[in-house]
Amino acid sequence: MRRSHPLPKIWLMTDGRFGDDQLRAIQQLPARSGVVFRHYELATQQRRALFAQVLRICRRRGHIVLLAGDARTALRWHADGFHQRSRGQTKLLHSAPVHNAREIADVKRCRPDLLFLSPLFATNSHPGARPLGPLMFQRLAKLAKPKRVIALGGMSRQSAQMLGLWTIHGWAAIDAFRKKTA
Template sequence: FLFGQVMRICRRRGHVLLLAGDERTAMRWHADGFHQRSRRASPLVHSAPVHDAREIAGVKAARPDLLFLSPIFATNSHPGARPLGPLSFNRLAKLGSSGRIIALGGMNRRNAQMLSPRLIHGWAAIDAFKKKTA
């Protein structure tokens, strides 16, 4: 069971594990939190995906711990999505409460350096962590 394997690795390394789904399922699976656009507060770590000002305003009442703001740059996981770019990202990040924003979408170390460290808590990626094959 893949989730169990990932959970064991996270626990060993001291990482927080969020389940993409609802709070009830995250509790049942013993995740540390959940990743879903929700309108209610939770005792678990709660992250929410946001892409524009309307979505940021829509989740504010639930006070999620983290907002995953995306896509910042072009990304393989959403090939047709129009990236925000650093300027729009900075404008939207200010709406979402500094320190709670996770940058996502085409992120790597080089791209992360283009974003204001005062506005983000960190960045997340998929392709940046894939093993390169020759």
């Protein structure tokens, strides 16, 4: 269910590239951060078992955890919300991934709480994909208003600080949390 504290400004997107370091990375996030649990590549039983471990850490640290997938599964797995473009009939927190103006327009009808807009910069998650770049990112972030926007794609603490003047709510990353300097 929805948390009583403000929506996190820092989000970790789970990824198989973390390997055994993923749980440690989640533990090292600042308190009350957010985690979007993905791991689509795992069989349902494995995915649910790993999610249960992540959820325990998130509860101890005060993190919000969103399950990438439908609202019904997120509710069954006791997630705080779900990460998907479709609308769920629930009071769970709802985030959605967006990459262009058409997706923003489509997803705003679903009334998500957060939009993860990507890729701002080049990213290892999608090698060869063309990043939006700062100007296009800003245009799309303005289209997303009044929704809260989370910057994703090649993000780090340093690039998030650079974005401090922009009209975004926060930032998300994978690789930034895999490095000891994150």
